[in-house]
Amino acid sequence: MSAPDFLADVDNDERAELAALGVELTPPANINDAERDAFVSQLLWALGAVEQDRARYEEALGAEINRIRMRYQARIDRCQRRAQQLRDAVHILAAEADFGKKKSRDVGNGTYGRRTVPEKITIVDEPVAWKFAETSAPELITATVALELPTLRFKYPELEASAKLALSKTKLNEYVKRTGEEPPGVTVEPSREQPFCKVE
Numbered sequence: 001m002s003a004p005d006f007l008a009d010v011d012n013d014e015r016a017e018l019a020a021l022g023v024e025l026t027p028p029a030n031i032n033d034a035e036r037d038a039f040v041s042q043l044l045w046a047l048g049a050v051e052q053d054r055a056r057y058e059e060a061l062g063a064e065i066n067r068i069r070m071r072y073q074a075r076i077d078r079c080q081r082r083a084q085q086l087r088d089a090v091h092i093l094a095a096e097a098d099f100g101k102k103k104s105r106d107v108g109n110g111t112y113g114r115r116t117v118p119e120k121i122t123i124v125d126e127p128v129a130w131k132f133a134e135t136s137a138p139e140l141i142t143a144t145v146a147l148e149l150p151t152l153r154f155k156y157p158e159l160e161a162s163a164k165l166a167l168s169k170t171k172l173n174e175y176v177k178r179t180g181e182e183p184p185g186v187t188v189e190p191s192r193e194q195p196f197c198k199v200e
Contacts, residue, residue, distance in 0.1 A: 021046045091195035103193075112197040120189040121172050129167060129185030137183070140175060142168045 023046045031039065094112045099105055104113025123129050133140040143165055172186060182188045 018046070021049060087197060090197040094195035094197065104196075110197060110199040112195070114193040114195050117192050117194045119173070119176075119191045121169055121176065122187050122189070123167060123172075123185060124187050125185035126167070127185070129183060132184045133167060137175060140167055140171045140183075142166055142171065 023042055090112050094114055097105070097113075099113050102113070103115065104111055172183065175181075175183065176188055
């Protein structure tokens with residue numbers, strides 16, 4: 001059996017690097033089992049050395065990346081604080097300005113104005129909200145049922161048992177608008193105008 005050409009795809013520079021490890025690059029032809037084991041052991045030694053180098057480089061890479069991140073992160077944080085201060089200043093002016101129907105104005109370096117944020121309903125305490133819905137406003141609970149076609153052709157007496165129940169945000173929104181009340185376990189952030197700005 002001829003020796004395997006396992007370095008066929010290795011270029012000359014890589015061959016030189018492998019040779020520098022002190023490893024014979026090509027096994028002799030017609031080697032016996034003992035010689036093959038010895039050759040493999042030599043390759044594994046080289047593999048271990050290369051893996052140690054890789055681990056050392058990765059550790060150095062991580063340390064260097066962390067140093068770079070720390071050096072730039074402080075500058076990034078300062079820029080973010082300055083940007084927020086400038087943005088807040090524009091927002092204060094936008095809150096006081098009269099934009100008319102458009103609610104915004106284009107200026108030399110961008111746009112500023114106010115936009116309407118819709119009402120937001122959040123379930124903050126689900127057990128409390130569920131108890132209220134079950135006892136006082138069952139219309140807030142929706143039921144979704146998955147049925148196979150044969151079942152759909154007949155009346156299903158235990159429909160509720162197979163239903164997936166959920167509190168409906170849409171129904172909650174309708175309830176708040178209809179009653180003007182905030183259900184227990186639910187917070188309502190009313191619709192409001194919010195300043196905005198955009199750099200161009």
